[in-house]
Amino acid sequence: MPPKPSTVAAEPYGFDLKPAECALLIIDMQRDFLEPGGFGEMLGNDVSQLRRTIEPNRKLLAAWRAAGLLVMHTREGHRPDLSDLPPAKKIRGRGKTTIGDTGPMGRILVRGEAGHDIIPELYPAPGEPVIDKPGKGAFHATDLHAILQHRGITQLVVTGVTTEVCVNTTVREANDRGYDCLVPEDCVGSYFPEFQDMGLRMIKAQGGIFGWVTTSSEILKAIGG
Ligand code: TIU
Numbered sequence: 703m704p705p706k707p708s709t710v711a712a713e714p715y716g717f718d719l720k721p722a723e724c725a726l727l728i729i730d731m732q733r734d735f736l737e738p739g740g741f742g743e744m745l746g747n748d749v750s751q752l753r754r755t756i757e758p759n760r761k762l763l764a765a766w767r768a769a770g771l772l773v774m775h776t777r778e779g780h781r782p783d784l785s786d787l788p789p790a791k792k793i794r795g796r797g798k799t800t801i802g803d804t805g806p807m808g809r810i811l812v813r814g815e816a817g818h819d820i821i822p823e824l825y826p827a828p829g830e831p832v833i834d835k836p837g838k839g840a841f842h843a844t845d846l847h848a849i850l851q852h853r854g855i856t857q858l859v860v861t862g863v864t865t866e867v868c869v870n871t872t873v874r875e876a877n878d879r880g881y882d883c884l885v886p887e888d889c890v891g892s893y894f895p896e897f898q899d900m901g902l903r904m905i906k907a908q909g910g911i912f913g914w915v916t917t918s919s920e921i922l923k924a925i926g927g
Contacts, residue, residue, distance in 0.1 A: 704721040704722040712916035713914065725771070727840065729776050731755075735864070736863065737817075737821065748893055752891040754891060755862075759889045767827065768927070776832070776833045777818060777820060777832065779836070780801060833845070839868070840872040841879065856882065858873075858876055858881050858884070861889035861890055864892045864893065866901035867892075869885065873885065884916055
């Protein structure tokens, strides 16, 4: 039996968690974004800002699995022939090394390459759906919505990286499709502390315009972790 429904302390107000209808959606915890020596660090980013989310995510994931609830993972990346890579995304940033080029952990953001894979600490278990997404939002050009609907999911706990880019875009997409989204702040990370702060404030502003913000310990209390 899934844990009983309860109210999770959150901002801007309590989140009425219905575990049987709630999926844990872990966004883009990929080696190229998080590991020293990966693409993120190559661009000059401080990966420690993202790595602090690994341990809280690991605990939340373990509790979610132990409760028998739905876990889903996403990975940002493209087909090896880059046919799903918009030319605008390929050239954005005017970098010397861009998506599809050879980076420190294989071809950058290309499916099947080492850097594209999920970090070992949070590796998907057999049976946990993995969504390969070409965009920042997890609903764009994927079957995420269909899978959630088939499982009767109405709520999402959204974690992962980065707070202001793929997490925020996904929460907004989910909100427009009728899902209630709860974001544990210690389980999401940004390379930029000010974007971490603002990314979370944007979600919970105006009475929870896109969703709710809490901490992983509050969610663990509700699911018995
Ligand atoms: N997953 C995700 O957020 N992809 C990004 O490109 N994030 C940046 O912050 N650049």
